[in-house]
Amino acid sequence: xxxxxxxxxxxxxxxxxxxxxxxxxxxxxxxxxxxxxxxxxxxxxxxxxxxxxxxxxxxxxxxxxxxxxxxxxxxxxxxxxxxxxxxxxxxxxxxxxxxxxxxxxxxxxxxxxxx
Amino acid sequence: xxxxxxxxxxxxxxxxxxxxxxxxxxxxxxxxxxxxxxxxxxxxxxxxxxxxxxxxxxxxxxxxxxxxxxxxxxxxxxxxxxxxxxxxxxxxxxxxxxxxxxxxxxxxxxxxxxx
Numbered sequence: 001x002x003x004x005x006x007x008x009x010x011x012x013x014x015x016x017x018x019x020x021x022x023x024x025x026x027x028x029x030x031x032x033x034x035x036x037x038x039x040x041x042x043x044x045x046x047x048x049x050x051x052x053x054x055x056x057x058x059x060x061x062x063x064x065x066x067x068x069x070x071x072x073x074x075x076x077x078x079x080x081x082x083x084x085x086x087x088x089x090x091x092x093x094x095x096x097x098x099x100x101x102x103x104x105x106x107x108x109x110x111x112x113x114x115x
Numbered sequence: 116x117x118x119x120x121x122x123x124x125x126x127x128x129x130x131x132x133x134x135x136x137x138x139x140x141x142x143x144x145x146x147x148x149x150x151x152x153x154x155x156x157x158x159x160x161x162x163x164x165x166x167x168x169x170x171x172x173x174x175x176x177x178x179x180x181x182x183x184x185x186x187x188x189x190x191x192x193x194x195x196x197x198x199x200x201x202x203x204x205x206x207x208x209x210x211x212x213x214x215x216x217x218x219x220x221x222x223x224x225x226x227x228x229x230x
Binding site for chain 1: 148150155156157158159160163170171174204206208218219220221222223224226
């Protein structure tokens with residue numbers, strides 16, 4: 001079974017700082033995707049960034065980037081120049097069966113950006 | 116275009132009652148997913164539809180839970196004889212044909228409270 005572990009229940013940083021959220025996972029698949037989702041108080045899950053396992057280059061989306069280490073099964077999210085609007089729950093997610101069959105989520109990290 | 120919508124936004128019901136939660140996916144998305152998110156947890160997979168049929172319902176906790184998608188678009192999650200433990204946010208998501216990337220688009224969820 002796929003498992004996703006987020007070991008940081010809560011993190012707090014000052015505005016404009018850089019913060020890294022950690023995620024580890026377990027899978028027997030070789031080709032897969034990994035995701036970070038953001039969930040603000042509005043409850044709407046928003047895709048932040050996606051990584052394809054067969055690509056060695058780490059994905060980047062503006063201020064968001066990942067550090068993907070396939071051998072270590074580690075998938076951390078780095079947020080640069082953090083903004084107040086980044087305050088939210090962040091979930092690491094992994095396809096349940098390597099494809100279209102739903103996602104397995106970690107327990108989440110509550111990120112607080114202080115002014 | 117319009118995103119995934121869910122109704123009602125909030126639902127309060129008494130223990131033992133029957134409830135229906137509705138999801139309108141993004142137009143043209145053939146895959147539809149239901150998740151349950153308990154307080155302080157990540158979403159947990161319930162059921163996955165591809166078109167009109169339930170491709171995987173292994174996440175439904177027991178036979179009080181049932182979901183339908185009769186015309187391959189709108190889906191309804193039905194809960195019979197509700198229990199206080201059913202209180203949670205119920206999230207719906209959809210993805211395009213195939214959805215091989217696993218990327219899903221989420222609705223804002225329905226918060227169910229069973230008193």
